[in-house]
Amino acid sequence: MTVIDSRKTPLTFDSIAPGVGLAAALKLSRSDLIATVAASNLRGRGGAGFPTATKWNLAAAAKVSEGECKFVVCNADEGEPGTFKDRVLLTEYAPLVFEGMTIAARAIGATRGILYLRGEYVYLRPPLDAELARLRRAGALGRNIGALAGFDFDIEIRMGAGAYVCGEETALIESLEGQRGEPRNRPPFPVDTGFRDQPTVVNNVETLATVTAIFANGPEAFRALGSERSAGFKLFSVSGDCDAPGVYEFPLGLTLRELLEKVGGTNAKAVQVGGASGVCVPAKAFDRRLAFEDVATGGSIIVFGPHRDMLAVAKNFMEFFREESCGQCTPCREGNHKLLEGILMLERGECSTAYLRELCLLGETMQLASKCGLGQSSPNAFLSIVEHFPEEVLGRSFAAAGGER
Amino acid sequence: MSTVKETHPGTDRAPVSQNPRPLNYPPDSSKAIGGEVSVQIDGQDVKVPIGTSLLEAAKKVGVHIPTLCHHPDLKVAGVCRVCVVEVEGQRTLQAACAYPVTSPLKVHTHTRKVRQARRHIVDLMLSTHCGECYSCKRNNNCELQTLAKEYGVDFYRFGHVKTSRIPKDESSYSVVRDMDKCILCRRCVRTCIDLQEVGVLEAIGRGHETRISTYLDKALAEVVCINCGQCINRCPTGALHANDTSDEVWRAIDDPTKHVVIQTAPSPRAAIGECFGLEPGVPMTGQLNTALKLAGFDKVFDTNFTADLTILEEGTELLVRLHDALVKKQPTALPQFTSCSPGWVKFLEHFYPEYIPNLSSAKSPQQMFGAVIKTWYAQRNGIDPKDIVTVALMPCSAKKFECNRPEMGSSGFKDVDFGLTTREMAQMIQEAGIHLPTLAKSGFDDPFGDATGSGVIFGATGGVMEAALRTVIELVTGLKVEKLFEHANIVPVRGFEGVRMIELPIPQVAAEVPEIIRKHVPSFDFLKGVTLKVAVAHGTANAKRVMEDIRAGGPFSECHFIEFMGCPGGCLGGGGQPIPTSPEIRQARAKAIYAEDAGSAVRKSHENPAVLRLYTEFLTDGPCGHKSHELLHTHYTSRGKQIG
Numbered sequence A: 001m002t003v004i005d006s007r008k009t010p011l012t013f014d015s016i017a018p019g020v021g022l023a024a025a026l027k028l029s030r031s032d033l034i035a036t037v038a039a040s041n042l043r044g045r046g047g048a049g050f051p052t053a054t055k056w057n058l059a060a061a062a063k064v065s066e067g068e069c070k071f072v073v074c075n076a077d078e079g080e081p082g083t084f085k086d087r088v089l090l091t092e093y094a095p096l097v098f099e100g101m102t103i104a105a106r107a108i109g110a111t112r113g114i115l116y117l118r119g120e121y122v123y124l125r126p127p128l129d130a131e132l133a134r135l136r137r138a139g140a141l142g143r144n145i146g147a148l149a150g151f152d153f154d155i156e157i158r159m160g161a162g163a164y165v166c167g168e169e170t171a172l173i174e175s176l177e178g179q180r181g182e183p184r185n186r187p188p189f190p191v192d193t194g195f196r197d198q199p200t201v202v203n204n205v206e207t208l209a210t211v212t213a214i215f216a217n218g219p220e221a222f223r224a225l226g227s228e229r230s231a232g233f234k235l236f237s238v239s240g241d242c243d244a245p246g247v248y249e250f251p252l253g254l255t256l257r258e259l260l261e262k263v264g265g266t267n268a269k270a271v272q273v274g275g276a277s278g279v280c281v282p283a284k285a286f287d288r289r290l291a292f293e294d295v296a297t298g299g300s301i302i303v304f305g306p307h308r309d310m311l312a313v314a315k316n317f318m319e320f321f322r323e324e325s326c327g328q329c330t331p332c333r334e335g336n337h338k339l340l341e342g343i344l345m346l347e348r349g350e351c352s353t354a355y356l357r358e359l360c361l362l363g364e365t366m367q368l369a370s371k372c373g374l375g376q377s378s379p380n381a382f383l384s385i386v387e388h389f390p391e392e393v394l395g396r397s398f399a400a401a402g403g404e405r
Numbered sequence B: 001m002s003t004v005k006e007t008h009p010g011t012d013r014a015p016v017s018q019n020p021r022p023l024n025y026p027p028d029s030s031k032a033i034g035g036e037v038s039v040q041i042d043g044q045d046v047k048v049p050i051g052t053s054l055l056e057a058a059k060k061v062g063v064h065i066p067t068l069c070h071h072p073d074l075k076v077a078g079v080c081r082v083c084v085v086e087v088e089g090q091r092t093l094q095a096a097c098a099y100p101v102t103s104p105l106k107v108h109t110h111t112r113k114v115r116q117a118r119r120h121i122v123d124l125m126l127s128t129h130c131g132e133c134y135s136c137k138r139n140n141n142c143e144l145q146t147l148a149k150e151y152g153v154d155f156y157r158f159g160h161v162k163t164s165r166i167p168k169d170e171s172s173y174s175v176v177r178d179m180d181k182c183i184l185c186r187r188c189v190r191t192c193i194d195l196q197e198v199g200v201l202e203a204i205g206r207g208h209e210t211r212i213s214t215y216l217d218k219a220l221a222e223v224v225c226i227n228c229g230q231c232i233n234r235c236p237t238g239a240l241h242a243n244d245t246s247d248e249v250w251r252a253i254d255d256p257t258k259h260v261v262i263q264t265a266p267s268p269r270a271a272i273g274e275c276f277g278l279e280p281g282v283p284m285t286g287q288l289n290t291a292l293k294l295a296g297f298d299k300v301f302d303t304n305f306t307a308d309l310t311i312l313e314e315g316t317e318l319l320v321r322l323h324d325a326l327v328k329k330q331p332t333a334l335p336q337f338t339s340c341s342p343g344w345v346k347f348l349e350h351f352y353p354e355y356i357p358n359l360s361s362a363k364s365p366q367q368m369f370g371a372v373i374k375t376w377y378a379q380r381n382g383i384d385p386k387d388i389v390t391v392a393l394m395p396c397s398a399k400k401f402e403c404n405r406p407e408m409g410s411s412g413f414k415d416v417d418f419g420l421t422t423r424e425m426a427q428m429i430q431e432a433g434i435h436l437p438t439l440a441k442s443g444f445d446d447p448f449g450d451a452t453g454s455g456v457i458f459g460a461t462g463g464v465m466e467a468a469l470r471t472v473i474e475l476v477t478g479l480k481v482e483k484l485f486e487h488a489n490i491v492p493v494r495g496f497e498g499v500r501m502i503e504l505p506i507p508q509v510a511a512e513v514p515e516i517i518r519k520h521v522p523s524f525d526f527l528k529g530v531t532l533k534v535a536v537a538h539g540t541a542n543a544k545r546v547m548e549d550i551r552a553g554g555p556f557s558e559c560h561f562i563e564f565m566g567c568p569g570g571c572l573g574g575g576g577q578p579i580p581t582s583p584e585i586r587q588a589r590a591k592a593i594y595a596e597d598a599g600s601a602v603r604k605s606h607e608n609p610a611v612l613r614l615y616t617e618f619l620t621d622g623p624c625g626h627k628s629h630e631l632l633h634t635h636y637t638s639r640g641k642q643i644g
């Protein structure tokens, strides 16, 4: 399998020599280490944007059961449709990802690390294993890392099996434990009761690589980029109707319009931000910012050109969720099915506006009452498309009925 | 994103239960972190221990929150989402059953969002629920139906399926699975995996294709199901029910050429009132006798008669084993295990077949009765056994399987023709237009008459052990049990602790061995100074703890005699008992059972005059004699975990 270099901009990661970030981090005490991450204002790159330092602090404070240890899990499940930046990181910057895991381990006192690798990325496994072996030989993994007495940490790779929901951190942990990949009730959170019921930090691939960059270049350099509440640079996976799809690095806080100019997609009629579980932003709102305080994203940007049928877009996403729901809770298992059914009715011109309104309320119920992020976000695309493209959604009721009614 | 379809459902998950857990089960909840925290629920303040669920907290202030996947016997799932509430400061609604209170909270339980969500969730469940209430076993006792009423469902907002998608699985003698009615609350899965640790049922598939299935999607009769029916008792809907043979029983009653007799076990009598709106724990023994006669049964007998008989057979067997081991120094299978719970027996046959020699060869009271009725009773009354139909009223779904075991025909006929559950009998009584609670009481029919209190307590966990000890102590020591235990209540073996072990030093032995067993054990001298070690375990999860301990050579391997019951609480919590069930309900039933024992004129099996008559008139070579072996004892099948 050949990997096409999809980088379209230089990445900050290019400028960071392996080992520098880890060496800088290991000079610090554990509390200073977390303080540095806090000073950078880094928020998780997996989508939810949870402050990384806060997560680490909680895990650092949490207690371990007798004979057990804490864990650092790198979430490399990258299942969100339209996301492929983690793959680039794992292909070209794996040392930075592993260093980030080691820094996290130092911060919280973990001795075991697990890279949970998306099933389809199995071809990456040999080079990643080779890299781990190299790190062990270099003393960057194993016992007394960095000549720090008692700092023992090693990383193993575990393969996912193709379920989107296993990217959700608690489902991921269930999967690691050999169970069906189904999200757990939260609280308790993984920082407290994670893998094998022990304190566990789950971070996205990019979050961990970024941690390494922060230690290599200093937290100030990182914080200088981005917006006030969304610090730093971020990778974007851009696909769809634009001239140059690929992986881009931008500071957070840029507007969609600015992004579309860079990728050659200015004639877009809408952009899906955040993948299937994200929201659909129509052209009139292209001044909105890609930042946690405005349109949050794990980096997936799908551009829809003027010719796209937005109902078909919604249908595509709902088909995805109908299959990928873990099937555990009622709102998500049955709700996604009903929304998809509604779209098929709309296609045939058989959905009354009253029923469409009911479906939108159902979407709200799913957002509010589903057990995990999947069901809570799966109606987003449908709801935003119905809101912003009513003429495309309802239009065909008239068309299909011969323009009458 | 590829969609990996499961080709081998069931193989992808080792049931949680396969992970070893320590012996102190159920876990001690009093170990919860100390400290209290205050919650405001719909404007009412309440202080609860840290870690209490919002659902529990709401109960304390009398606020009702609907639930469906939650069950007091099971681990929290948080999957149905009907219990959602609004917690101030939280973006999403929270499942009250699964949300532990760890800091002060303000909660609202019936805001617009909450009501909308609950109504939608009920509507969504109904949209895929294929079944009609009129023709459903759970009509009027269905949690889904109740919710639909509570939430004012007056039309199917999201449609309603009318055609069956999943064929019924009626392969099992005990449990019928009608997955068209399943709402995927997974209580059955948690029951089978976590409560019983059998692991037959699991969710398979994902998304809208999710359903509950078995290993490789096989029929229930072809997997390791032990027929305990605990999943039935915890299913909120009619998706699981017992395999009902009451139509055939009616047919027998209607047939004038048939002599239809019924035996009733103690547990149904302590619980059947619940089906008629009574509080749990009101015994209906006398009323039930009257009702059964009114319904058309020719004779009504008390299973306790053969419970007492079991004690004599099983007690003798134990003395023989002890004699073999201690005097003859033969290799002997000890501890001896009780064999009266068919759920437990099948569990052992599947998971611990190498311990089959430890199982008492005595049949269960149900089966002994069938054999005695179709032989002694038939002869005595000049009835051709082929015209006798024996029915057993049992708290148990596994009894249906047991009476169909091919080896259960020592009378030359099928010993027990039909096993009915408490629920099915309540249905028959209703169908006959009889209002059970207001009936006059009546006694049991001769020649078996009213049995002893020892037989009654078979219904509760520890009961068989207590009954056996009452008899063994008296026979062996020559002392009255009352001398050792006040009112002959052997309290240490009672209670609901999952596993209990007690030691009984034998201070003295009787000078003479009772004649009836003297040919097996000529003298009791070998027991002098011996400390009898016995144990009790109920629910197969606890049974598994004990078996693992025995396998590892732990303290339980030193026991002489262990009572195992397949169901939590013993028979009173059986899979054929009225629904719902909970620890409180089972406790109330236990109280009724011990009250009946305390009120019995005769309380020790070896003093049951009818049993003694059976030995003088019919089984003349005594307990464990040749004839009793033929009629009252059985053998077992090594099944293993991989079958079919």
Ligand SMILES: Cc1cc2nc3c(=O)[nH]c(=O)nc-3n(C[C@H](O)[C@H](O)[C@H](O)COP(=O)(O)O)c2cc1C
Residues within 6 Å of the ligand: A043, A044, A045, A046, A047, A048, A049, A050, A052, A075, A076, A077, A078, A079, A080, A164, A165, A166, A167, A168, A169, A170, A202, A203, A204, A205, A207, A208, A372, A373, A374
């Ligand atoms: C349905 C679902 C799928 C997810 N998939 C991923 C994923 O593929 N990769 C990822 O890093 N995070 C994913 N997440 C987010 C994780 O649950 C978790 O928040 C994240 O790994 C935390 O890392 P961060 O704090 O570094 O962002 C997913 C969440 C949900 C609800």
Ligand code: SF4
Residues within 6 Å of the ligand: A165, A182, A183, A324, A325, A326, A327, A328, A329, A330, A332, A333, A370, A371, A372, A373, A374, A375, A376
């Ligand atoms: S929201 Fe969907 S994916 Fe999440 S637990 Fe519920 S059914 Fe599973």
Ligand code: SF4
Residues within 6 Å of the ligand: B129, B131, B132, B133, B134, B136, B137, B138, B139, B140, B142, B143, B144, B145, B181, B237, B238, B239
């Ligand atoms: S399961 Fe409940 S709701 Fe369904 S048909 Fe039976 S009684 Fe009615």
Ligand code: SF4
Residues within 6 Å of the ligand: B175, B191, B192, B196, B198, B199, B200, B201, B224, B225, B226, B227, B228, B229, B230, B231, B232
């Ligand atoms: S009857 Fe018992 S063993 Fe069989 S599926 Fe139900 S709970 Fe499991």
Ligand code: SF4
Residues within 6 Å of the ligand: B181, B182, B183, B184, B185, B186, B187, B188, B189, B212, B234, B235, B236, B237, B239, B240
């Ligand atoms: S069979 Fe009953 S208990 Fe099991 S999931 Fe379905 S509705 Fe729930």
Ligand code: FES
Residues within 6 Å of the ligand: B066, B067, B068, B069, B070, B077, B078, B079, B080, B081, B082, B083, B084, B095, B096, B097, B098
């Ligand atoms: S009862 Fe709480 S989620 Fe089902």
